[in-house]
Amino acid sequence: MLTQLHPGRLDEAGFLKIMLRLQGEPGYRVAGIEADGRVVACVAFRVTETLSYGRHICIEEIATLEAYRGRGFGLALMDYVRETGLKSGCSVLHLNSGLARTEARRFYHHYGMAITSFHFRMDIPVALRSSSPSSLANAQE
Structure with a gap:
């Protein structure tokens, strides 16, 4: 179900x-909705705390099988996630949405969510993943 968000990955x-x-x-946590004997929509989320x-x-992650959208x-x-947040003492609900997911963003806007920040990304080359911390990280200590 959620693999449709990351095809080929x-x-x-x-x-x-x-x-x-x-x-x-x-x-x-993960929650889903069944219809016609199978999971047709699901969400993966976490309650956490940051500065x-x-x-x-x-x-x-949140996804609905294409044939079941609009229901x-x-x-x-x-x-469900918002109510879980309220019961858990959360003050904010947020998510990231890929640039290509225009239909999803339309849904989030309709739900009352606003775009409040940018999400930046940089791939880390395989060769660097297992190396020791960079000199920059050492300089900050």
């Missing part, structure tokens, strides 16, 4: 391995 076994690990982390947002709830499943999942 993970096979099913890799996806399941990561999901099992994430579900062991504090505050990480910039305080206690907040972050949707990491209120996404709305029900968003409401």
Whole structure:
């Protein structure tokens, strides 16, 4: 279900391995909606706390199978996450949305969400992933 958000990035076994690990982390949750005998919409989110947002709830993944869109499943999942946030003492609900996901952003705007920041990204080359901390990190200590 959630693999449709990341086509070609993970096979099913890799996806399941990561999901099992994430579900062991504090505050990480997954919820879904079934119809016609299968999961047709799901959300992965976490309750966490940071200096910039305080206690907040972050949707990491949310998806509805294309054939089931427009039936209120996404709305029900968003409401569930928001209610979970309220019960958990969160003051903010946020998520990231890829640039190509115009339809999803339209849905988030309709739900009452606003674009309040930019998300920056930089790939880390494989050769650097296992090396020691950079001189910049050492200089900051």
